[in-house]
Amino acid sequence: MKRHCGKWMLLVTLLVALLAMGGCGSGSNQDLPPTRTPKPTFTTIPATPIVVDTPTPLWTATPLPTATPTATPSPIPTATPNPYLNPLTGEMVADPAVLQRRPLLVRIGNDYEVRPQSGLSLADMVWEEAMDGWTITRLTAVVWSRDPEVLKPIRSARLFTIDLGYMLDGALVHSGANDQVRWLLSQSTLVDLDEYFHSAPYSWLKPEGKWIDYPWMGRVATSAKKVRDYLKKIGKEKAVQLPGFVFSEQVPAGDAATYVEIPYPKRALVEYRYDAATHHYKRWARGEPHTDAVTGEQLAAANVIVVYATYQETSVKDVNGQPTFNIVSTGEGRAQIIRDGVVVEGKWIRPTREAFLQLVRLDGSPIPLRVGQSWVEVVPPDYHVTFKVE
Known part of the structure; x- marks a missing residue:
């Protein structure tokens, strides 16, 4: 019995010793604190740029002769501008206050179904460019010295609208644009009165009464007064x-041209015919007299200015899947000025986006316009504009 008790005592002693050794260990078998998984690093992806093809120069201006250096002349005082002189038309205004405000750059649709438009005859000047898909043109009426009671139909903006906005420091009056153009406008310093975000000065023509069959693309309208009140x-x-x-x-030297054809797409083919009695070029669209719905009279221009500029197709698509255009309107290019029955060959110069359009001969001397409204036709460099005598 004593022998068995001795064995049990030996086992207990050994067990106690082992437990004591476990308590005094280094702790290498204890749980380690979990390792924190580092945050993943994300690469910032910039907004998708508007991709354009690299333009191929299609016309090269004759370089101007290098001027011989001369002694620095004494500064000549800059003449104070006449506050009554409209710099866009050359006309004298009765109230100079009308020139102390922003020009309105009003996007006017030119679909065959919405002609005649309203308010074009009272614009100081009108710009026309080809639209996506080469099916139609669109107009930008520059409204400054006069206030048309009706301006319609109001349509959407394009990249070229932004360029005109910078050149004229005007307020953009339009209804919509694609997302890329809207993003560029939001990042610009321009005054953008997109009807989608500034509905107050606009109205929609309800499809009833005389407008019951009027097409959807002509239903947004406004007036100069509404827009100006809203700007204030x-x-x-x-x-x-x-x-x-x-x-x-004084009529500048040039070739006789009493008829002009701008070969825009068939739905917007433009012709001008010179009226010697009024010294204006009356406008035809798609073979019909192009009139103003407000006055009922045929549109007529004192000057028709053809600006040849590269149309670059971009990665931006319209609702029909057609690529939109970036019109290269800075730098210089070919220009033709038609007035008083003649066409004058020259070039346009615009060194920066904010710079105003200059019209000069190849030797750099300015080409004077006739006092009155001008229509600017922006065409690709390979367009063949027809001039002849009727």
Whole structure:
């Protein structure tokens, strides 16, 4: 019995010793704190850029002769602009206050179904460019010295609208744009009155009465007064100083041209015919007299200015899947000025986006316009504009 008790005592002693050794260990078998998984690093992906093809120069201007250096002349005082002189038309205004405000750059649709449009005859100048898919053109009426009671149909903006906005420091009056153009506008310093975000000065023509069959693309309208009142309300009206064009009653030397054809797409083919009695070029669209719905009279221009500029197809698509255009309107290119029955060959110059359009001969001397409204036709460099005598 004593022998068995001795064995049990030996076993207990050994067990106690082992437990004591476990308690005094280094702790290498204890649980380690979990390792924190580092945050993944994300690469910032910039917004998808508007991709354009690299333009191929299609016309090269004759370089101007290098001027011989001369002694620095004494500074000549800059003449104070005549506050009554409209720099866009050369006309004298009765109230100079009308020139102390922003030009309105009004996007006007030119679909065959919405002609005649309203308000074009009272614009100071009108710009016309080809639209996506080469099926139609669109107009930008520059409304400054006069206030049309109706401006319609209001349509969407394009990249070229932004360029005109910078050149004229005007308020953009339009209804919509694609997402890329809207993003560029949101990042710009321009006053953008997109009807989608500034509905107050716009109205929609309801499909009833005389408008019951009027197409959807012609239903947004406004007036110069509504837009100007709204500009004042949001604190965006301001005086704008524009360099303007050169004007002269003297007819510059050129080739006879009493008929002009701008080969825009078939739905928007443009013709001008010179009226010697009024010294204006009356406008035809798609073979019909192009009139103003407000006055009922045929549209007529004192000057028709053809600006040849590269149309670059971009990665941006319209609702029909057609690529939209980036019109290269800075730098210089070929230009033709038609007035008083003649066409004058020259070039346009615009060194920066904010610079005003200059019209000069190949030797650099300015080409004067006739006093009155001008229509600017922006065409690709390979267009063949027809001039002849009728």
